[in-house]
Amino acid sequence: MAKIQIPRGTQDIMPGTVELWHYIEAKARDLCRRFNYHEIRTPLFESTELFQRGVGETTDIVEKEMYNVSNPRSEDALTLRPEGTAGVVRSYVENKLYGSPNQPVKMYYLGPMFRHERPQAGRYRQFVQFGAEAIGSSDPAIDAEVIALAMRLYQELGLTGLSVELNSVGTLEDRANHRKHLLEHLNGVRDQLCPDCQSRIDRNPLRVLDCKNETCKTLTKDAPSILEYLSDESAAHFEAVKAYLTELGIAYTVNPRMVRGLDYYTQTAFEIKMAEIGAVETLCGGGRYNGLVAELGGDDMPGIGFALSIERLLLALEKQGVQLPVSVGIDCFVAIQTPDAKSAAFRLVDRLRSAGVAAELDYLDRKMKAQLKQADRLAARFTVIIGESELASGTAVLKEMATGEQQEIKLDELPAVIASRLG
Template sequence: NILPEDQPMRRWVVSCAESVFERYGYRRIDTPVFEETRLFVRGVGEATDIVRKEMYTFQDLGGRSMTLRPEGTAPVARAYVEHGMQTLPQPVKLYYYGPMFRYESPQSGRYRQHYQLGVEAFGSPAPELDAEVIGLLAALYRELGLKGLELHLNSMGCRKCRPAYTAVLRAYLETKASALCPDCRERTVANPLRVFDCKVASCREALLEAPRLLDHLCPECAEHHARVEDCLGIQGLDFVIDHSLVRGMDYYTRTTFEYQSSLLGAQSGVGGGGRYDHLVEDIGGPSVPGVGFGTGVERITLALERQGVQPLPGPGLAVYLVAMTEAARDRVFTLVHELRTLGVAADLDYQRRSGKGQMKQAGRSGARYAFILGEEELLAGTITVRDLASSSERQLSKDEAFALVVVPQAKSDKR
């Protein structure tokens, strides 16, 4: 559940993200919450933990296997293919925001339904685009005021150089089989790179002296990686090379990256991504390269809260209307409708509270003013206005009372 008190922070994060994304030329796309299962099996990878252990999969009434999306890249790639976006000027730059679903142990900042912001850029193999995507995520975190981040960088190589590395890694892991967990012994056979995803201490220790992918890159991949590093330097972005960073999806090629926060403990990742030059082709589309990232909103808000960052409070209620007599309730109901029509945030009592009880509720509501109507105000055609911050009161005409809240609202709209 995302409670009302949690909404301002999340709205602020999403609003900042959309502003930054559009500044870099990305346009919003929304995809369905569920897709055919085969999209993720083919795109994310059958040997990944996501596909093997973490997907919510069901059969629909037509007998098709469907899955609640566990990540955002494959669905956006599917939409790119389905709508023929390869015919548009390239690269096609897209961003998204929405819920993702993974069956994993809930913990602080990680939930089975979580919300993710992400960007995908299709159609260019340029390393400069990798650097732009990494810099875009840095710009978002900077705009939010998120501090204490460390950028981790690696290269996954390509289909030309990775098979040779995979063979070397498998041979190494076979010498460490006794130290590996059962899952990693299975991964050694099926897909050795997935051993780097394991969080078991003995497996992590066994990988300390594992062969490094960067030492096995082909000349083209090495040149690509060097150019990404140069372009990160141009943007003033420091990074550390992380030889264990392979991310959790099989579609990655060449660049992988992740921003980590010391505020988040062992599960330190805030957001990351990389290049996927064969994903579009693997799901049935043309050969189109791509690069992108995803960042979890819950991870961002948790880090911000631990840092003590708070968004500016929203406008809240301007007016709480109080009926001191039964006869005043109709007039109060009319006035609250008029105020809302004029764009003023206003509320009133629906619990038949006494006048004293309504005033207490007005104080709790966070409203700036209480508009009070009783027998005297009905007879005089006036409204008693109480400033709930100072407790000062004055009796005004309806137009004068409305001017206190309608005029500031209009000025706010013009800004």
Template sequence: MARIQIPRGTQDILPGTVEQWQYIEAKAREHFRRFNYQEIRTPLFEYTELFQRGVGETTDIVEKEMYSVKNPRSEDQLTLRPENTAGVVRSYVENKMYGSPNQPTKLYYIGPMFRHERPQAGRLRQFTQIGAETLGSSDPSIDAEMIAMVFRFYEEMGLKGLRVDMNSVGTREDRERHRTHLLAFLNDIRHELCEDCQSRIDRNPLRVLDCKVPKDQELTKNAPSLLEHLSEESAAHFASVQKYLTALGIPFVVDPRLVRGLDYYTLTAFEIKMAEIGAVETLCGGGRYNGLVAELGGDDMPGIGFAFGVERLMLALQKQGIELPVKTGIDCYIVVQTPEAKEVAFTLVDQLRRAGVAAEMDYLDRKMKAQLKAADRLTAQYTVIIGESELANNTVVVKEMATGEQKEIAAAELVNVLRK
């Protein structure tokens, strides 16, 4: 019978690697805590309409990449979440979080997302995102805080050579003024663009600027800039964000072509980049979405957020040769020489674990030499040996693996000795 293999675009995160993921997740939780963000956990699947309305029906995510299925007991369509901002905003509205006295509402999440993409380095069909959202404030200092928060996180992870690319995609009114000029430009080169872009011209022309096809990027490099059509208020907001980032010493460049791939963005949009992390260089993306809460049935509340993939972060760390200081191995391995000693060891292992000591013993009836090799493979700090004489005297031999120093102690004292 043929073996069943893992689905394309997914991965097993095995022991030896999963500890690095745990380290990153723990660091992220602590980092967000310092910025007064609280964790939220939303369902892995939502009604498809949430993403159609929230992300946008003309986006690649909704058109091509979602995993959707019809509920077998109703006509409802359900979708594995391709991103989590829409789900967080849905929860914010549904649970009336805007009524909390602690405003603005600051939330973060860690969890898997699902998109039917062509798998490549740093881009999988099931991937893990870490993200944050702030709802209830339109102050430009929050925009700068968001960018600084994730930038500082990458710095704490040890990454170098990062840059922030940012733009203002304005308000809907700003984009409508820009749209007339952009359409005139794009219609002149329509037939030279890829099929996707030709379709986008009529439905969402701004997204043509987000095309990743090199030829199309060259053709549209002189397209009218949204920055030239911002209202005074939008321009002042963007200038304030830049002022705050400059005050924090966060390096950034303004990229008039940066529009991001989701329809809900307004005003500030940003990406954090590092060269050579597989097929893409973007580590993180985010921006403001002031109309999304109202679009999903709530009052018109401002919001801003970002998300980054753990897989891409892992690639970036590997590229720069950064090793995470993860703790591996165990504290103690008990080696036994007789079946009678095994019964004593079994009890001692339980006592050690209850005292907070990571302990292990042999379960394969191996010879003493093989047990010692097992202790070494597990990088045990101490090896405890119980032979016939130790069993008769109610003692154990404790060996410190780093120095080779060993001493015999009463078995009853083992927990206290190792706990110290």
């Protein structure tokens, strides 16, 4: 019978690697605590309409990448979430968070997303996103804060060579003014553009500028920039964001072609990139979405956020040779010299664990030499040895593995002694 294998575009995160994930997740949660962002957990699947309306029907996500869920007992159209912002905003509206006395509402999420795309390094069909959203303020300072939060995570994990690319995609009115001039240019080269761009010209021409096809990039390199059509308000907002980033010491470059891949963005759009990471150069992206809350049925509230892939982050750390200070091993291994000592060892391990000590014992009836080798493999800081004489005296031998130092200690005192030495 053939073995059942893992689905394409997914991965098993095994012991020995998952500890890196724990470290990054703990760092992200601590950063959010410092920035006063609070966790929100939304369903893994939502109404398909949420993403059609929230992400945009002309986006690659909606057109090509969503996993739709069918249920023969229900007519509801459901989709595994391909991104986090739409679900967070839906929850914001549904739970009336606009009425919270603490404004703006600042939330973060950390969990799996699903997109049917071609798997490659750092890109999976099931992937984990960390994202943050601030809803309820149009202050350009919070745009800079959101960018700083994402940058701070990368920096505190030890990445270097990071850069911020910044743009303003304006308001809906700004884009309407820009659209007619952009269409004049695009219609002049329509027949030479890729099929995706040809289909987007009439529906969302700004997205043509986001195409990764080299021919399309060349054909549109002289297209009119959205920055030339910003209203005074949008231009002032953009200048203020840049000024706040400068105040924080965050260097940036303005990229007028960057529009991001989601339709809900307005005004500020940004990406964080790292040099020499190949196909996954972009580590993080985000922007302002001032019309999204209203689009999903709420009052017209401004918002801004970002999302980043933990898989890409891990790949970036690997590329730069960054070693995270992940603790390995256990605190104490309890070795059994005689079968009569098994019950006492079993009780001791439970008491050690109750005292906060990571403890293990032998479950394979190995000889003492093999047990001590197992303690080494587990990188135990201490080994406790219990034999016939120790049972008779109510003691055990405590060995510090790094120094080899041994001493006899009463069994009742061991949990407190080990916990104290562990600090």
